[in-house]
Amino acid sequence: EVQLVESGGGLVQPGGSLRLSCAASGFTFSSYWMHWVRQAPGKGLVWVSRINSDGSFTNYADSVKGRFTISRDNAKNTLYLEMKSLRAEDTALYFCAREDLGYSYGFWGQGTPVTVSS
Amino acid sequence: QSALTQPASVSGSPGQSITISCTGTSSDVGDYYYVSWYQQHPGKAPKLMIYEVSNRPSGVSNRFSGSKSGNTASLTISGLQAEDEADYYCSSYISSSTLVVFGGGTKLTVL
Numbered sequence: 001e002v003q004l005v006e007s008g009g010g011l012v013q014p015g016g017s018l019r020l021s022c023a024a025s026g027f028t029f030s031s032y033w034m035h036w037v038r039q040a041p042g043k044g045l046v047w048v049s050r051i052n053s054d055g056s057f058t059n060y061a062d063s064v065k066g067r068f069t070i071s072r073d074n075a076k077n078t079l080y081l082e083m084k085s086l087r088a089e090d091t092a093l094y095f096c097a098r099e100d101l102g103y104s105y106g107f108w109g110q111g112t113p114v115t116v117s118s
Numbered sequence: 119q120s121a122l123t124q125p126a127s128v129s130g131s132p133g134q135s136i137t138i139s140c141t142g143t144s145s146d147v148g149d150y151y152y153v154s155w156y157q158q159h160p161g162k163a164p165k166l167m168i169y170e171v172s173n174r175p176s177g178v179s180n181r182f183s184g185s186k187s188g189n190t191a192s193l194t195i196s197g198l199q200a201e202d203e204a205d206y207y208c209s210s211y212i213s214s215s216t217l218v219v220f221g222g223g224t225k226l227t228v229l
Contacts, residue, residue, distance in 0.1 A: 028138070035218070037220075043209060044121065044208070044220055044222045044223040045164065045207050045219070045220040046220060047201075047209075047216065047217060047218040047219065047220065047224070050217055050218075055133060059217045060215070061215075061216055062135070062215060062216065065215075085123055088212065094161060095164075100166075100169065101153065101169055101170060101173070102151065102152040102153075102169050102170035102171070102173075102211070103152045103154070103209075103210075103211040103217075103218055104154040104167050104169035104209075105154070105164070105166060105209075106169075106175060108163040108164055108165075109163065110163055
């Protein structure tokens with residue numbers, strides 16, 4: 001069974017940092033491109049970042065470029081999102097998701113909440 | 119990048135059919151067959167319902183179908199059931215640094 005389990009969210013002050021993790025199991029993690037998608041409270045889904053299967057290529061939404069870093073450890077079957085210079089508008093539930101056919105997300109984690117507030 | 123445009127809400131009675139539209143541009147929906155649809159119940163993670171415009175993942179009911187015409191994609195749910203009540207989001211690949219753009223979401227109410 002495919003499972004994606006996020007962790008690392010929490011309350012952080014504006015300007016602070018946080019590192020999210022996503023532990024994958026039930027599939028060959030190293031064969032798949034992975035994404036982070038976020039959802040602000042009561043709002044819609046927003047794409048954040050993508051990393052290719054071996055970690056050599058990344059993409060970022062303009063709103064997080066230069067502040068967030070996506071990475072992965074295929075030996076540990078884990079995806080990461082390093083977030084710096086956090087802003088109130090980064091407050092959201094952060095999901096990791098596996099990229100499947102046609103840029104679709106066939107599997108999602110349950111999300112980890114990030115709250116940026118003083 | 120602006121989100122794809124979806125109606126904020128739609129409703130239907132059990133057994134009826136409804137259609138949710140998703141309007142983009144020639145840079146996303148209009149130029150690629152990489153449109154997906156997701157169902158999200160409150161407090162839950164999204165679930166993939168349609169990929170590549172009209173394909174259903176294994177396990178998804180054939181009451182769900184997708185199509186595309188020009189810059190607008192559509193999700194049709196036939197034979198509405200109470201369990202279909204949820205938020206629905208479309209997404210598309212986009213030829214820019216943004217990579218994937220989502221619609222604002224549509225709340226489906228089953229009357």
